[in-house]
């Protein structure tokens with residue numbers, strides 16, 4: 001397998017007992033080596049919870065109630081992140097998987113220079129190197145993310161939001177992780193800067209060979225930059241497909257609605273219709289398919305039975321690639337229409 005991360009049957013609750021809300025339900029998701037996987041869905045659909053859950057960084061009262069997260073190290077046996085001891089987990093979080101969280105650009109320490117913050121990260125994980133070597137590495141990391149070395153002595157407030165975001169990415173890359181998870185790193189930035197940063201990350205991915213999980217509600221960015229997209233609704237993955245397939249032919253009515261809520265950056269113009277209604281309240285999830293109250297195609301069954309994520313029937317009439325060249329797992333959807 002070329003999987004680097006395999007999430008199987010993941011469940012996450014906030015709270016315990018009767019008050020628990022199920023924020024992630026039975027999520028299966030695979031990140032392949034070298035790919036950019038986009039994760040999209042409206043606010044509250046569970047995107048951040050999934051990212052925190054798979055790295056075991058859930059804030060209380062978040063608890064993982066089931067599932068496994070298999071990490072496949074280069075040439076090694078898979079290990080379940082959810083069962084790692086603290087030492088292994090610490091290594092996994094930095095050296096194997098780096099995370100840039102929502103609002104991370106504001107998490108730089110305002111009283112320290114950029115150079116100090118970068119060299120501290122490098123030092124924390126390799127205390128044996130010389131300070132000159134650490135500074136050289138910090139310089140190299142800034143260069144990687146497109147910031148000139150003379151910014152090393154700047155304080156965070158002297159940098160633009162886009163530059164601070166790039167510094168955070170540089171820090172995330174400090175230990176050459178195999179997986180980089182970015183949770184809406186760019187929403188606070190303007191659209192032009194967002195695209196530049198994402199493009200740069202995709203280029204670095206090709207050069208340095210890591211995989212990316214990119215979380216956003218801007219589906220147009222994902223369509224442009226990711227290889228595959230998983231769509232979340234009410235804590236579940238409702239569709240997963242290659243970006244081009246999802247854009248050309250979204251199968252889940254929710255994916256269809258999401259695509260129509262965003263102006264296309266390229267390709268044919270679509271009418272912006274959006275999705276009527278609002279995301280479900282986790283405390284009172286609709287029965288059956290959580291999307292059915294908002295779905296224009298809802299049938300009786302949709303309000304009764306939860307659709308499972310499965311391979312849809314032959315889509316060869318719309319896909320460019322012949323069916324026999326595609327693996328069965330190429331796309332999945334959880335919808336009774338399919």
Ligand code: ATP
Pocket residue numbers: 014021023041042043044045046047048049050059060061062102217282
């Ligand atoms: P956004 O696009 O706004 O970032 P998201 O898809 O990342 O949304 P999450 O932040 O993962 O969504 O939240 C998923 C659900 O879990 C939401 O209904 C939210 O209210 C709930 N939730 C998140 N954090 C907590 C918490 N600390 N305690 C209780 N419920 C929480």
Ligand code: MG
Pocket residue numbers: 047048049102183184
């Ligand atoms: Mg979030």
